[in-house]
Amino acid sequence: MVRIIISLLAISLSFHSYALTSVSASVDKNPVMINESLILTVTADDDIDRNALDTSALLTDFIVGRTSVNSQTSMVNFNTTRTTTWNTVLIPRQSGEIVIPRFEIDGVKTQAIKLNVLAADKSVTSTQQDLFITTQVSATELYVQQQITLTVKLHFAAELKRGSLTEPTLTGANILQIGKDKESENIINGKRYRIIERIYAISPQKSGDVILKSPIFSGEIMMPSTRRSNFLSFADTKPVSVIGDDIALTIKAIPAEITGAWLPSELLALHQEWQPEPSKFKVGEPITRTITLTAAGLSEEQLPEITMEVPQGLKVYPDQPELHTGLNNERLVSQKVINFAIVASQAGEYQLPEITIPWWNTVTNKAELAKIPGQKISVLPNTDIIPVTTQQPPSVNLENPTAPKVIEKIVIQSDNFLQWLFLGLWLLTLLAWFISAKRATRSVKTTKVSDPKVNNAYLALLAACKKNNGELALANLLPWAQSQSSNNELLTTLDSIHSHYKDTALSNAIIELQKSYYGKNPSQWSGNNLIDAIQNLNKQNNVKLVNTELSLNP
Known part of the structure; x- marks a missing residue:
């Protein structure tokens, strides 16, 4: 027991009597290549605070990396040894002879080190x-x-x-x-x-x-x-x-002569493709024009917008642009690809204006112009389009794809049934009016009449919408609009329907129908919106007609 106490006292005395006596510094390689790392090791013979080493003096000549600190304590025959070691990664900033300065820790300094840095070979x-x-x-x-x-x-x-x-x-x-x-x-x-x-x-x-x-x-x-x-x-x-x-x-800097968009590039080009070929355009059939903008040394975000103007008689529906970026011979190349769907409402020749994009050639240091020249296209009549009419209306151009010939047969079958149906409804209405007129004294109190102006074109259009048959709906739009016209105005194109009715719901429904068939990616069309629009317009016309008829009664 006494020996244990004596040993503990000896250890305690050795701990209190030990103090820092020396600090040394060394590097793992000398000479060293520029931009090559070396390790500076600073060792103190005592347990020192890990933040005691200040390496800020090295920042002028070196890139100072991370510093790791290691502390060790050992005891042999009651002799305690303590060491604290700092390892710091250094990268020389320049070649030549560089002096690593002396470091001071708790009043004890290291020796300076002369480091020979070789040039980059x-x-x-x-x-x-x-x-x-x-x-x-x-x-x-x-x-x-x-x-x-x-x-x-x-x-x-x-x-x-x-x-x-x-x-x-x-x-x-x-x-x-x-x-x-x-x-x-x-x-x-x-x-x-x-x-x-x-x-x-x-x-x-x-x-x-x-x-x-x-x-x-x-x-x-x-x-x-x-x-x-x-x-x-x-x-x-x-x-x-x-x-x-x-x-x-x-x-x-940007050259002084540049006033518009700044597009510095080694190469910028515009390219177009048509589908079908330009000699095969017909009324009502969608035409796809693909324009590709390719630029070297520009990012996707720097590529400008591409727009296309068309003359009257053509409708254009642009798709969302597709963006691509890649490397070609260690050069960054970006592309913007956009598809335009064009629909002609009537035959004839159309002049498409040129498409131009100004840019700066970084190779020749000159302003240049990338362009697609103006182009004339011819749209031929579409003999496959068969209009659906009721009382021998004049032939018109329809903005729709090839309409199947079974359309006329479908309309005739629905007409025979609907004519007998509405004949019966009309007789019942006449009987009801006779009874109510007999009970009335001098005024007509009932002003609501259900669908007094229902025609075959309207019913055929409704049937096509309910079947979600876009081609049949396009074939019956113009006959329905012509039958609804009260001032004998000749409606021959879808554009004339827009300008005649000036109804937002109808215009949006027709545009939705066109996009579903003429866009780049045709989609399933639903006739609900078009049904609501034509029913609302038909109802408004019926109310006007009822008010006119009632005002003529004695």
């Missing part, structure tokens, strides 16, 4: 280093908002345990990674390297001379260990950091 670098980064840009002189690509390749011959690669930095620029990382292998000066390639799109927003900062890789590599046992072999890790070369860029 690609051949020497690749043979001596296990880890290095190369960078390459597609252009060093460019305009504001012009895009260039930066290719970053991380070469490593050692086994990586973990690591991360930062993004390049450029003040006042938009930087975006393109695609995913690519992995490959290559032998450089007799040493095999694994390569991770990453590509960035860079678009500066300010003019002037700037420096593009290279990405920094920080991680750990596997190192063979001297610790061995009979059964197991261990491996240690070593922190590493590496940075590529910075790149000087010259950003030119």
Whole structure:
């Protein structure tokens, strides 16, 4: 028991008597290549606060990476040993002789270290280093908002345990990674390297001379260990950091002669395709015109809008544009593809105006104009369109696809049944009116009459809408509109229906019908909206007719 007490007292006295006596500093390599990492190790022979080492003096000559702190305590024969070790990753900013200054910890200073930094020699670098980064840009002189690509390749011959690669930095620029990382292998000066390639799109927003900062890789590599046992072999890790070369860029301002949209590009082109061929256009059949805008060195967001004007007699329905971005020979290429559905309401020749987009050629440093020339198209009559009429109306042009010939048969069958039905309803109405007129004294109190103006075209249109048959509905729209016209106005096109009725619900229903059949992706059409519109208009006409008839009664 006495021995234990004495031992505890000895340990306690040894703890209180121990104090910091020395601090040392060393580097793991000297000389070192520029942009190559080295490890600065500072060791104190006592248990010191982990924040006692101040490395701010190194920021002028080095890129200072992460610092790891390790504290150990050991006791042998009542002799206690304590150490605190700081490991800091450094990357020299310039070549030449650099002095690592003395560090002071609790009044004790380290010795200064003279570090010899060798200039970047690609051949020497690749043979001596296990880890290095190369960078390459597609252009060093460019305009504001012009895009260039930066290719970053991380070469490593050692086994990586973990690591991360930062993004390049450029003040006042938009930087975006393109695609995913690519992995490959290559032998450089007799040493095999694994390569991770990453590509960035860079678009500066300010003019002037700037420096593009290279990405920094920080991680750990596997190192063979001297610790061995009979059964197991261990491996240690070593922190590493590496940075590529910075790149000087010259950003030119927008030329003074540019007044409109600014589109700096190496190549910008417009292309069009027709379906069907331009010589096969017919009335009522949809025409698809596909316009493609291709630009090198521009992002999807920079591509301008594409619009198409058409003369009277044509309707155009644009689809949502499709955007694509990719790389071609290490150049960023963007595309905008838009489809226009064109429908002709009457035969004839139409002159389509040209489509122009001004842009700036960054190769020739000149303003240029991409355009699709104006084009004349001929629309032929469509003999397959058969109008549905009631009392021999004049022939008209219909804006609809080929109408099946069974339409007339369907209408005739529905007419025979409906005529007998409404004849019976009319007789009942006449009987009711006779009874009510006999009871009335001098005034007519009943003013509501159900559907006094029902015709075959109206019923045929209703039947087509209820069957969701868009082609049949298009074939019966003009005969119905003609039968509803009270001033003998000749309605020959769908445009004339819009201008005649000026009814928003009817116009929207007709446009919905056209888009479902003439759009790029035809969809199933529902006739509910068109039913509501024509029933509402028919009801309004019936009310006017009833009021007129009642006002003539004595």
